[in-house]
Amino acid sequence: MSDNAVSHERAERTRVLVLGGQRTVRMLKERTDYEVGFADESMPFELMAAADIPIEVDFDDWDAVVDQVRRVHAIRPFDAVVTQVDRLVPLAGVLRERLGLTTGITAEAARNCNDKAATHIRLAEAGIAVTRHLIVYSPEQGITAAKEIGLPVIVKPRDASSAAGLMHCATTDEVSQAVADIIDGGRDSALVEEYLIGREIGVFASRTAGETKVLFVFDGEVGPPPKFVKLGGWFPSVLDQSELSQLDELTKLTLAAVGLDDWVALLQFILTESGPRIVEINPRVAGGQGVALIAATTGYEPTLVAVEAALGRQMEPDEPSAAIGLYRSVVFEEEGRLWYREQALHDVTGLESPVAPLVEIDVRPGEAVLAINHPRGGAFGRVVVVGGSQEEVSRDYERIMERLDLRVEPLENAEDEVAKPHTSCC
Structure with missing residues (x-):
């Protein structure tokens, strides 16, 4: 094959850059003919060998990452940037904009999802009911916020997901300690929210070209306060059709409100007496073995759904097992x-x-x-x-x-x- 033929073949192939996330690289190599770029820190040899375009980076220096990727992109242009690593989702948005890509999450949408305070603001602007909440910058402000909202409250980092760092606080002393722990951990602020009572439900959705497709709804059982450790649940949910329809509509409104498009999201709802309330939006696939459960019971492979969404496409499911x-x-x-x-x-x-x-x-x-x-x-x-x-x-x-x-x-x-x-x- 001539050099020109090789260059033409490379130009024709879909080319995806994966930020972190070994599973995505392996899934793309096993299930697609895409050319896979992989950017990660201290990359093990087997992944360096598996990726078509390995790029060793320092994720603490985003400017350097952008420069490295742009140099590669100039020679072998990427069609999309994907990641399932929470802290790297905003970087995916930055890269989309710096590389001039037309699909994938934007930096603004990533911020609206990852910063829980920003999530509340965007939802409230769209007329969607949100939990009462206040941003606090000290334990003393935390106590004041808790008194205003009414105990018990939830204290959590603004940028954490899936209950990481979340604490249920029944007293002002507990609020003070929870806020102090978050700030001492390196963050400059915390979020104090009202405590919602109700059943927890997860929704996995893909949104492309302004159209949202709910792919999966599952029950989420949690442990007792103060940590609410996730105990698991049934996949799919055993909700009735009217409840599913309500969640479907609210999911569409929520993702539109935060500006998420050409991407996937895992949304957490609490079914309160007054209706479902959005708790958080995680712009990634389900963690842990949730991926395997979704694939087994729906035929959708969430990792591939996420890649196709970043490319601006919905995908059809395989036969469930x-x-x-x-x-x-x-x-x-x-x-x-x-x-x-x-x-x-x-x-x-x-x-x-x-x-x-x-x-x-x-x-x-x-x-x-x-x-x-x-x-x-x-x-x-x-x-x-x-x-x-x-x-x-x-x-x-x-x-x-x-x-x-x-x-x-x-x-x-x-x-x-x-x-x-x-x-x-x-």
Whole structure:
């Protein structure tokens, strides 16, 4: 093949730049013929080899990243920039604008989603009901805000997602401490919000050319305050049709209000007595094994949906492999030393579903675990089961838990043996 022919072939192929996110690179190489650029820090050899255009960058220096990408773009122009990493979504918006791309998230839309205070402002301007909230810059302002809104309140970072850093505060002392923790962690402000009571629902949607397509609605069960660790839920949701229609319309209004287009979003709603209220908009696909559950029960592969949206296109689903799925986080009421049957992690015999479950425990037998609401506690594992009916899935889940035989042995100062925080998200 001549050099001119090679150049023509490269010009014809769709070319996508991925910011972080190894799964996206692997999925694109396995499922598409796209040419894949991959920008990341300290890139492992296998990913450098997998990507067509590896670019090692420092994500703490956005100007340098833009310069590096622009030099590559001048020779092998990208059609879209994608990422599923929360902190890099605004950078994707900046790159869209600096590279002169016509599709993908804009920097303004990214800010409107990632900054929860900006989200509230945009929604209120569009006439969408939002939680009462105040931005505070000190523990003292936090106390004043909590008194104005009315205790209990929720205190959270403005830029966090999926309950990260979120605290339920029933007293002014708790508010003061929660705000102090956020500011001491390097942020200049925090958000104090009213505490909503109701069922949590997640919505995954894709919006292109101003048209929103709701792809999936799922139930989200959360643990007790103050941390509200995500315990899992049913995929898809068991809401009735009128509730689904209401969420569909509100999702369309919400994404239009924040200016999100040619991108995907995971929206969290609380179903209050007065109707659904938007809690946050995460401009990315579901985290953890939520991706696998959406793919199994709808046929939509969320990672590919996100790439196609950034290219300005909706995609059609494959045939689903299951009717319903269940996600359960492994959490504990008390700290201690965990014992379980390790062989049960891989034992899939005797289950009703033909699809193998996912069973993960993040610590080895004999290692320490922390209580669900410990500052470094949360989810220490997960079980994902899919099948033909809710009853079938429930029975398979019970079989798996019986085989695991999780037991927590009392242990003083268990926190001394747990080196890293465990995610509050499933």
